[in-house]
Amino acid sequence: MWGAPAEPADSYYQIRPECTDVPNTRFKIKPGKTLSVRKWQAAFTQEGFLDMGKTLNRIQRGGIHPTIRGEVWEFLLGCYDPKSTFEEREQIRQRRRSQYASWKQECKQMFPVIGSGGFITAPVITEKGQPILDPLVLQETNLGEDSDFFKELESRGPLDKKVIQWMLTLHQIGLDVNRTDRTLVFYEKKENLSKLWDILALYAWIDDDVGYCQGMSDLCSPMIMLLEDEADAFWCFERLMRRLVRLHMLFCGS
Template sequence: MWRDPGAPADDFYQVRPECTDVPKSKFRIKAGKTLSVRKWQAAFSPEGYLDISKTLSRIHRGGIHPSIRGEVWEFLLGCYDPKSTFDERDEIRNRRRAKYAIMKEECRQMFPLIGSGKFITAPVITEDGEPIHDPLVLQEANLDMASINQGNDCAHDPRDKKVIQWKLTLHQIGLDVHRTDRTLVFYEKKENLSKLWDILAVYAWSDIDVGYCQGMSDLCSPMIILLEDEADAFWCFERLMRRLRGNFRCTESSVGVETQLSNLASITQVIDPKLHRHLETLGGGDYLFAFRMLMVLFRREFSFCDSLYLWEMMWALEYDPDLFSMYEEPEAAAEKSEGSKGKPKSIRQYGKYERDNMRNGGKSSEAPLPISVFLVASVLKDKSPKLLTEARGLDDVVKILNDMTGNLDAKKACTGAMKLHKKYLKAKKQ
């Protein structure tokens, strides 16, 4: 979504005037540090090969100018290979848009509200898959029973457990869409809310093992704003979920993010043993109080603008040039022309955080921890004096962490995370 390059960052994510309690952004574009339109365009060869190493350090120093944020994110999240040409990316983009259209039509056949410009916040079927005849439900959907039952004629059996599971999530998606980023002027238009609902509904069907979980709307919302084409926004979100879907995988006994909470406990025990002991004494040794920070990547702790700045810094620091080939389907990867491989990868093409892992053997011995875990550890370390002196119970811990909402500095948090990461790797070697 291209806009005036001279506009200040906050103009892209306007907050409704009446929302006075919304955290103010601490991030401002700084000349010479931010990845500008000019610097971004200069990083491409005439054929379209991208020198990703030129952009990573600049993103880490000052983020990305809002007018190019969407297209840069597509590279950072592995939607495109930096070694591809303009023509190859156009081909991939068109192929993905066609694939999204097919998936969306499949969903529309099962539930005709998909793609209608509307969305639902009420249940439409029972746990057994029976349509709900409540007039209020039908009124909200603006559908009659014939439309609700349209799925009977589609390729999927409406009694199929997968279909029932998917339809049961639709109203929860609607409830979350209705309250996601509603302070932003962008979401005053119902069609934008509907676009968010459509993408999440299609994703829930495409990833039936995880489906939809609360928090995904917070992760998807920026994609809708940054990428004008709905299909492009979907694939950007899908790539982000490749990283994060493990957080949302639930079993009868555990939630996926618990693994990261366990890692957070181990890190804090190494870098701030006194705080760790204090939290254990308070009954917080499972670190569940940090659940939300990891689940939605600080979307609630930072202003909208600052959270985007934080994300792109994280992705630049963690960047791996093999992302595209790891994510792309094997048959699609095999179709890549031999001439698009470009120069061999060098360590400069990796993000700084990833380079540190490689130098310390983390990449070969075990899967490296995501930088988000060290970001939370950095926040806890920063709040350690307050937590040690004022927290007399878990409620106090939660209150102290909630009080920092809107008062965090994204650049400071990332810098702190990198320092703790080095300290942790050093301690593990000893």
């Protein structure tokens, strides 16, 4: 949470050890220029208003100290208005976390692997919505041929087109997730791969105009590495996608 200015700015977002193993990083802290924890704290008023001009100027001159990148990115990506207070941002944060949990439960009801700590890399349905009992899927998910999921899928009758399209993308997301930043220790843990898959799967469901495209996993990856809470990482990614969609419309006129 944001807390009062006297509280260390990096007390909420700590850089986890497994996220600091990026080989041969080119980032060098520039004394007096890099946006440090102290300068980040000083950029806020007592109420929580952020001096965005000075913050951007320092970032441009010396970059962002690794320990505060997560919370700084939330402002840079537009998750929070610099003119909002600490209290207002905390209310927004909790509301967004609640919304994310609701969407996740909705997706989990359609496909129980969501939120299970696993993910899939093979299709589970045909383009007509019929279940595929792929041995790889059964092994990855521990669903089993006699699981309630496949029984329910067979008994549902024709699936909604949106549901079919979404479920057809899940294994494509899984294939990309499996290839994302695999040189990092962070992704040696399956639960971190699953977190990335969950976020991308939920985004594909709520924004069916965009859905999922190859490369989105690489855009989302830094979010889950810097932001401990999955919902916070999702909203940073969602704001990033908004900007990319606007740029696409601006330059492509569609």
